[in-house]
Amino acid sequence: xxxxxxxxxxxxxxxxxxxxxxxxxxxxxxxxxxxxxxxxxxxxxxxxxxxxxxxxxxxxxxxxxxxxxxxxxxxxxxxxxxxxxxxxxxxxxxxxxxxxxxxxxxxxxxxxxxxxxxxxxxxxxxxxxxxxxxxxxxxxxxxxxxxxxxxxxxxxxxxxxxxxxxxxxxxxxxxxxxxxxxxxxxxxxxxxxxxxxxxxxxxxxxxxxxxxxxxxxxxxxxxxxxxxxxxxxxxxxxxxxxxxxxxxxxxxxxxxxxxxxxxxxxxxxxxxxxxxxxxxxxxxxxxxxxxxxxxxxxxxxxxxxxxxxxxxxxxxxxxxxxxxxxxxxxxxxxxxxxxx
Numbered sequence: 645x646x647x648x649x650x651x652x653x654x655x656x657x658x659x660x661x662x663x664x665x666x667x668x669x670x671x672x673x674x675x676x677x678x679x680x681x682x683x684x685x686x687x688x689x690x691x692x693x694x695x696x697x698x699x700x701x702x703x704x705x706x707x708x709x710x711x712x713x714x715x716x717x718x719x720x721x722x723x724x725x726x727x728x729x730x731x732x733x734x735x736x737x738x739x740x741x742x743x744x745x746x747x748x749x750x751x752x753x754x755x756x757x758x759x760x761x762x763x764x765x766x767x768x769x770x771x772x773x774x775x776x777x778x779x780x781x782x783x784x785x786x787x788x789x790x791x792x793x794x795x796x797x798x799x800x801x802x803x804x805x806x807x808x809x810x811x812x813x814x815x816x817x818x819x820x821x822x823x824x825x826x827x828x829x830x831x832x833x834x835x836x837x838x839x840x841x842x843x844x845x846x847x848x849x850x851x852x853x854x855x856x857x858x859x860x861x862x863x864x865x866x867x868x869x870x871x872x873x874x875x876x877x878x879x880x881x882x883x884x885x886x887x888x889x890x891x892x893x894x895x896x897x898x899x900x901x902x903x904x905x906x907x908x909x910x911x912x913x914x915x916x917x918x919x920x921x922x923x924x925x926x927x928x929x930x931x932x933x934x935x936x937x938x939x940x941x942x943x944x945x946x947x948x949x950x951x952x953x954x955x956x957x958x959x960x961x962x963x964x965x966x967x968x969x970x971x972x973x974x975x976x977x978x979x980x981x982x983x984x
Contacts (some may be wrong), residue, residue: 647671647673647924648672648673648693648694648765649672649673649674649675649691649692649693649696649698650667650672650673650674650675650692650693650694650695650696650761651674651675651677651683651686651687651690651692651694652674652675652676652677653677653678653679653683653695653696653697653698653701653706654662654676654677654678654696654727655678655679655698655700655701655702656698657678659698659727659750660676661676662680662752663696663727663752663757664676664938665703666754666757667761668775669677670758672755675690675692675772675878675917678702679701679702679703679704679921680701680703680705680706680708680709680712681706683695683697683703683709683711684709686712687713687716687719688716688837691718691721691879692722693722693723693765693768694722694723694724694725694727694761694764694765694768695709695710695713695719695722695723695724696761696940697709697724697725697726697744698725698726698727699726699727699728699729699735699739701979706726707720707735707738707739707742707850708742710726710739710742710744711742711743713743714742714942716908721768721771722768723745723746723761723765723767723768724743724744724745725744725745725747725748725749725760725761725764726739726744726745726747727747727748727750727752728747728748728749728750729749729750731812733747733749741749745764746760746764747830748760756811769777772902777778780964782799782932784791785857786853786854786920787848787853787866788853788855788920789920792920793920802918803911804910805908805909805910805911806908806909806910806966807906807907807909808867808906808907808908808909809867809871809904809905809906809907810865810866810867810871810904810905810906810907810909810922810926811852811865811866811867811871811875811902811903812863812864812866812874812902812903812904812907812922812927812930812931813847813852813863813864813865813866813878813879813900813901813902813929813930814858814862814863814864814900814901814902814927814930814933815843815861815862815864815879815882815898815899815900815934816858816860816861816898816899816934816935816937817836817839817860817861817897817898818897818898818899818939819897819939826932836860839898840857840861840862841863841921842861842882842885843862843882845923846878846881846882846885847862847864847878847921849878850866850875850877850878850881851868851870851871851874852864852865852866852871852874852878853865855921855922856921859890861898861934863927863930863931864878865922866878870950871904872904872948872952873951873952873955875902875904875948876902876942876944876948876952876955876958877957879900879902879942879980880942880980880982881980882898882900883898883900883940883941883942886898887939887940889896896908897936897939897940898939898940899934899938899939899940899941899942899943900934900941900942900943901930901931901932901933901934901935901936901937901942901943901944902930902933902935902942902943902944902945902948903926903930903933903944903945903947903982904926904945904947904948904951905924905925905926905927905929905946905947906924907922907923907924907925907926907927908923908924908973909921909922911967913927928970928973929945929968929971932968932969932974933945933966933975933977936966936977941979942955942979942980943976943977943978943979944960944977944978944979944980945976945977945978946968946975946976946977946978948978948980949978952959956983957982957983957984958980958981958982958983959980959982959983960978960980961978961979961981962978962979963976963977963978964976964977965977967972
């Protein structure tokens with residue numbers, strides 16, 4: 645692991661070199677600055693892991709330097725420790741208001757500096773680990789689920805299930821089984837991953853979120869007053885991209901099914917494993933409609949047609965009745981296409 649870089653900002657040359665020698669002896673990389681402006685310029689060019697900052701500097705006082713350090717996005721939470729004289733302690737409230745984490749009084753004792761600095765760097769490493777974990781989690785869990793987790797972590801209480809009107813969109817690649825028999829697994833995985841990456845991007849671009857992946861397709865949720873229209877626009881864009889992929893890369897076609905209505909949103913599972921998801925007849929019907937979609941087509945329910953029929957960007961054609969497993973009566977569906 646590379647050595648941590650500490651910046652010592654101190655106008656007194658002897659004090660600056662004394663601190664630097666002590667830190668270098670402990671294995672740190674040290675950058676020195678004799679004034680605030682040079683410190684800020686150097687901080688922009690290098691990655692600093694902690695700042696040791698004198699209260700009084702010849703150009704900009706230390707409190708203002710601290711405030712400017714905190715204004716740099718990369719240093720929002722980087723440890724800033726003030727080095728203060730015994731006559732400066734009354735100014736510490738201003739230093740902490742500017743974003744300081746700690747202070748060490750002069751004359752500096754090596755064990756105190758070592759312990760304080762190690763503690764702050766350890767805290768920073770925990771924070772970085774948490775950020776990396778959250779970044780990885782965001783790739784595996786929907787944004788909506790992350791929002792729920794963050795809220796629950798504050799209150800300590802998982803949200804109760806709620807009934808809400810939503811629009812559900814399912815996509816499914818046609819001929820996936822045959823394709824898997826003809827293509828090696830690594831190539832197939834790469835192609836499917838690229839196709840799903842496009843779909844996920846379009847879902848979020850249109851205000852929805854991906855609830856789950858179905859191997860060769862996705863289940864996307866759109867809510868709010870514009871959920872139906874946004875889901876239709878998203879589905880059209882997905883089909884347009886898929887047509888381009890087929891022409892350029894010879895990928896197999898896909899089908900899409902969309903339905904809207906009431907559904908229950910909440911945690912499903914046990915204390916050991918929970919899934920924040922959407923369940924209900926609306927979800928099931930959207931999945932069944934996807935199964936009835938012809939290759940490179942979008943099948944929508946009458947509820948979708950009725951909600952979006954006034955929007956001149958959409959055309960609803962080929963009305964027909966389709967049997968749905970689990971329902972006694974057939975369901976009226978339409979083929980959705982774009983008018984632009």
